[in-house]
Amino acid sequence: MDRIVVGIDVSKSRLDVCLLPSGEAFDVARDAGGVDLLVSRLQGRDVALIAIEATGGYETTVAASLASVGLPLVVVNPGQVRHYAQALGQKAKTDPIDAYVIARFAADTNPQVRPLADEATRLLQALIGRRRQIIEMIVAEGQRQRQNNDPRLNKSIARLKAALERELADIDTGINEHMRLSPAWRDKEDLLSSVPGIGPVTARMLIAELPELGLLSGRQVAALAGLAPYARQSGKWRGKSFVSGGRSRVKSALFLAAMAAARFNPALKAFRDRLVQAGKPKMVAIIAVARKLLTILNAIVRDNRPWNPQTH
Secondary structure, three states: OOOEEEEEEEOOOEEEEEEEOOOEEEEEEOOHHHHHHHHHHHHOOOEEEEEEEOOOOOOHHHHHHHHHOOOOEEEEOHHHHHHHHHHHOOOOOOHHHHHHHHHHHHHHHOOOOOOOOOHHHHHHHHHHHHHHHHHHHHHHHHHHHHHOOOHHHHHHHHHHHHHHHHHHHHHHHHHHHHHHOOHHHHHHHHHHHOOOOOOHHHHHHHHHHOOOOOOOOHHHHHHHHOOOOEEEEEOOEEEEEEOOOOOHHHHHHHHHHHHHHHHHOHHHHHHHHHHHHOOOOHHHHHHHHHHHHHHHHHHHHHHOOOOOOOOO
16 A cells, blocks of 8 residues: 655645645644644544645644644755755645645655654744844844944934843843753753853754754764765766755854864864865865764764763
């Protein structure tokens, strides 16, 4: 019997569902009753994989409901699905068509099913995400202040910055309190922060955004973070390798951490200097440091042993 692969397109008020290979399609409301109906219709089937697009938060409740009853769920990248649709020559775009394309994408690529984050981890992700948003607003107001010469507008900007900084302090307090709720998180934060170049903010972001850390191989975790190099070659032509994709927030945080580690972590500073002396561009060297740093962090969490300059 052919395995059943389900594609779900999520909109603000509706879930469009397509089952392959039969082509069966239906839709339900994106509310409690609709999600319950969806679960009941899928639970009794021999479902091998359910794929749902990440849609800025609309998919969260649906995904949690499906995963909580043991259905094999994966949240897929909408950009990859869109490129897949273009490769198929699928120009029309409606919700039922999108559900079909998502199902086709899942059937052809067979993405790996991973457990969803629990409620505590989702809250930590939300707190860290909110912290990032507030910092972006503070930076934006600072730029406006530097570009403005009107005293009245500068006072308005200063008041807003002060309010945002108070809000940032409250968010930091909330993150600290939330981290203390879990001994496992505290231990993991201590392990990660033992590495020179990794501070509490980066450690907490990795705990929230990269829960697979310590559970995968170095190559796999580098691919998840978008730090695994991809070769480009055709016949005798050899292009430069490049990094692409991955979890953008994790990659950005590791890039900043790598810049600090290349200065203050003796082992990684020596690694970076060797690359530069060998003729590698400085940016390429920093990316290599970020990848090596992530590999070290993965091994530290896996082995439950803090940083040791002799072994790492």
